[in-house]
Amino acid sequence: MKPTAFEYVRAGSLDEVLTVLEERGDEAKVLAGGQSLIPTMNMRFAAPEVLIDISGVTELRGIEVRDDVLRIGAMCRHVEVLNAPEVAEHAPLIAMAMPNIAHAAIRNRGTFGGSLCHADPAAELPACVLALDARLNIDGKSGPRSISARDFFLGTYMTCLADDEVLISVDVPKVMSENVTFFDEVARRRGDYAMAGLASQATVRSGFITDVRLAFFAVGEVAVRAPHAEQALQGILLQDMDADAICSAIADDISPFDDLTTSGAAKLTMMQVLTRRAVESFAKQGAHA
Amino acid sequence: MNEHLKPSVLDRPNSYVGKTVPRPNARRLVQGCGTYVDDICLPRMVHLAFHRSAFAHAKVVSIDTDEARAVPGVVGVFTMNDIRDVITPWTGVLDHLKGIKSAEQWPLANGKVFWQGEPVAAVAAVSRAVAEDAAEQIFVEYEELTPVTDMETALAPDTPVIHPELGDNLCFHRVIDSGDVDAAFADAAAVVEDTFHFNRHTGVPMEPRSIICDYSRAEGELTLYMSVQCPHMSKNLFAKHLGLDENKVRVICRDVGGSFGIKIHTYSDEMAAGAIAVILGRPVKFIADRLESFVTDVHARDHVVKARAAFNSGGELLAIDMDDVTGIGPYSVYPRTSGIELNQVVNLTGGPYKHASYRADGKVVFQNKNVMCQYRGVGHPIAVAVGEHLMDLGARKLGLDPVDVRHNSFIPDDAYPYTSPSGAIYERQSHRQCLDKLVGIMDYAGLRDAQAQMRDRNIYRGIGFASLIEVTNPSPAFYGVGGARIASQDGCTIRLDPTGGITATTGVTEQGQGTETIIAQIAATAVGVPLDQVRVLTGDTEIVPYGGGTWASRGAGIGGEAALQAGKALKENIIALAAAILQAKPDRLDVRDGSIVDIATGQERMPLSELGGIAYFRGDTLPKDVQPELVATRHYTQRQFPFVFTNAAHACHVEVDVETGIVNLLNYWVVEDCGRVINPKLVAEQTRGGVVQGLGPALYEECLYSSEGQLLNGSLADYLVPMAAEMPDIVVDHIETPTGTSELGAKGVGEAGTAGAPAAVMNAINDALDPFGVTLTHMPFTPDKILKGLGRA
């Protein structure tokens, strides 16, 4: 379990990152926290010729409160996001998700952007940015662009990032007072990738629920929204919610894969349990709002 | 129990026995200053990596090593043909396991491969990374053969025979038929039965298997730096198969980062390292990485058991009848064999109980998966889970409390020594006392009340019990009589140094369990010196007395007794010398806390440092006929019984989330009886660690294989070990029934936790699910299986 030999570049600026990426193309890999990339290299599933360490690139760091959005730098470590009061205030869904990501040692190194770019189907953060309809800011040879989370993830370990592009930051719309949020997952051990998880947010106005986003993870190739179930909730008066109907709609949205130890059928049951718990939580939060 | 406690040599003014003292080696280890094999770097050392079989069963048609040899930094590439002249194969059989058979096993593939991960060729290079680069450049042409993976069909007539020279896939068959089983079942008030699946799992020590083989051509000497439990056994095996003079093989084992039985076996890659060292005349290092560990460290406990039990209307166990089949991979592991685990299962099932009728039929079969062999608890977790689940089923069927059924069925206190229907002899057990104490400390009645109330709120909690026996302090009947050169005796040498401190060397070994601590406690007590004046050395075959090392929970009971006797002998010598110097009668003197004292008043007569100084440097001042002997060695072999059994009662309290299938471990309690407790904290730590290692496979751990014999989860991301966050608080209490087989009275404690936990948690889960009429006996109890059991997936 030793990686093949590779070159190491410690980038001092975003320009340098982009230049090396342009020169080396798919021979190069960006190294953020290394918590996914290095194990992959040690197992020799990946053998990049050059690693570009982006941990010293200031353009990728920091959490910034802007007018409508919270901007989270790609190079923010999980632990920074976990402890940031701005995240707790403006993106409570992400704050709720953070403690479920791995263990302290991994959170000290792993990064927000790394988790999104790695696109593990069982990761928490892709589902969060999907549920929050966040936008991802990207830069590369052909210039900067911004893309919706809905379009960023293509499949297991696949995103729309080109070989010469880097993720710079993520803009998360700030939570509003009428928003309700729910995050939970079923994992065999604390810190494990989940067997099934749900990141969700909705809006409650005058007792009616709208703008429902249910983003599931660990149940398919990539984090997925559940349009039928969302539709079943849309526009409903909180006290009239029919949890059974919503849960059964999930089955129309997603047929989860079996993983090594959990069947798709069990995952579906867990998704329905999570949905029921979300709906109950929405009702409680909405009643207090 | 107190009537069995003789006044003991250990009841001394400065006794450390029975006290919690800190481990002398803990500071070094927690500061990261230990010396593990991988920390050792020798001049001219090369590193090994292996090309391992990608197939579970195949013919090796050709091996192309040209490109690997050309990689810069490669020192040599070796196939079986390249090392054949310096090493002989081995076969894992023992004479006393009647009928056991296995095939010759070679260090590298000898024409065929029999499991995925089997070493086929080795690369020696200037670094492990270079060796891995080159190993990728070894090209092997395989011709796939049908893999035999399902142990339940391994003996079917249409299943291919893995080793044609053996005739079939049966390694070992054991039958016990005792009492009148048929009559007992015919007369029973209640008959219960179930089928159990136990999951293949492995030890996962933090430090993987590690070895450096350093061969000196000039001297014909081989020095092995190894992470191992049994240095003398390894010395013998390397000498034997490399054709070296055993006197010229030295094993040095410094710190060991966990072992759990993994590091007591012969491994192909380690033997290949020895052969390559002999050929190259250079030190050769091999450190298994985690993936290699998963595909080559012995696995354990792949069993399917069908069992039934008969009870009378009073809830007394009358009979057990069981069939066990276990798949052990393609070889019986050398030299301990892979027949022992099954042997233990059939010997120990129902062990605490008085039933007179018992039938067991156990089959050990070959298959194309990694080998299985002895791992912490050897067979016990299976025996206990089967027996204790049957007890619960009996209780449920008769409408009795599981505690009462156990009480009604225990061997009566006045029946000891007792011979079980399987032929095991128990010196004395304290099942009743342990269970009573357990029920008290856990507040059983309170838990049952709370359970009933919670069920009304759809919260499902369960309580599970397990009473158990454990094999410890083995006699030569375990391996020696079968022809294996594995010592059941052990020795200890204690030397008084001129400083007044003592140095103890012992044949038992330290893997993190605290052996060095208890040897120090016993030696300090027996000689009469302060604990910080004791140095304990283990693990170097050129320094320590010949001994068996660590296995079958023998360190404290066997090694401890040798230390006690050596300490007593040294003390006698010290007093004889002191009497000559002080011109006093020996029986007026004692050694306490580092000084010669008057036995009656305790008044100091002379510090040991002064006595040491005279003995070593001023012999001229001694009377002519006095020659100080300040080193004493004693050995100990337990031969009164084949084994000295311990016992314990466990209880586990769980909450099952019936919506998600998650099991939350709420509490765990153990009352154990390991005889004399030398260090309560170490006993508790061994028990807690053992319980966790038993909960792991019941809930998480499993080596998952495809039907083609491919291991699917060879990493710690997919093979889940128990972790702190999920583990319950584990309360440990003791009953002390010292064994009369030794003066120390200590039995073992290293494995009992592992033995009981799978049973207790299984019974707790089934108790929690009782309202749903669901009974689960297929480990591990994953959320998936629980939801399926509940009809929710």
Ligand SMILES: Cc1cc2nc3c(=O)[nH]c(=O)nc-3n(C[C@H](O)[C@H](O)[C@H](O)COP(=O)(O)OP(=O)(O)OC[C@H]3O[C@@H](n4cnc5c(N)ncnc54)[C@H](O)[C@@H]3O)c2cc1C
């Ligand atoms: C034991 C363990 C348990 C874990 N458990 C969880 C868990 O429960 N949930 C979870 O979500 N994660 C978990 N992780 C993964 C962890 O969150 C990783 O930190 C994360 O997936 C990757 O982040 P990283 O910064 O380490 O990225 P790296 O490993 O450095 O990189 C990952 C990939 O993303 C690319 N990349 C990184 N940053 C950028 C960027 N700015 N622009 C373009 N490409 C980039 C890299 O080139 C690489 O391909 C676990 C990891 C471990 C080791």
